[in-house]
Amino acid sequence: MEPVRTCVGCRTRAPRSALIRVVAQDLRLVVDERGSLPGRGAWLHPDRECAENALRRRAFGRALRVSGPLDTQTLEKRLNGYGNKVNGSK
Template structure:
């Protein structure tokens, strides 16, 4: 861990970590606690670990009320979770679109399978939740063998729409900065997704 990274403390479990690894909350002008996913909103921030448990603890123990003082809107944990998931979803979507623009996106089952077996395998594979079981197993197996990060998100229609196609059941992102970023956001999504 670099010493130059600003450190913050989780208001729930008191873990100290790099600010960027934590989840930031601010008090909106309307007196409502909001998730500041990109850590760019003005005002004082409170932080928790990036998971579902610490925000829940913080709500339960009134840490936000103590820290912000002037919360005038109801503070609902489900609302905070919803905000977090939406922010992550948008971020993931944005990165996939950036990868496409940069020519680093491989789309479609056969193309992805070929690339997985080829000399320059991708870093990240995203399969939709409604991919056929047969294809899922094929891709999963091939990716695992090469220790490539592989996860399931979106459905065929929404992934297709994102890419301006009718349906897409799998995409892969070539090695690079975007793929690395996407992998870390997908890992975060795993921590906060509904089961």
């Protein structure tokens, strides 16, 4: 049986394979491609809507137990690139 995780954006449960793991490194959100980076991880559907919901609700700070503002540029770049790969657009 595959592990189930909760998306920090939409708060729905999904199989681990359907979500991406995000960790904080030096107050910067980084997508954990292999799932092996140290520290706490937050799970997120790989779409823009869930990421925007999580950022609006400040869910990453709570899930990762980080105080202070987080740099989201690398996460946004990764999600934009992921959407292009999946949809084949642009």
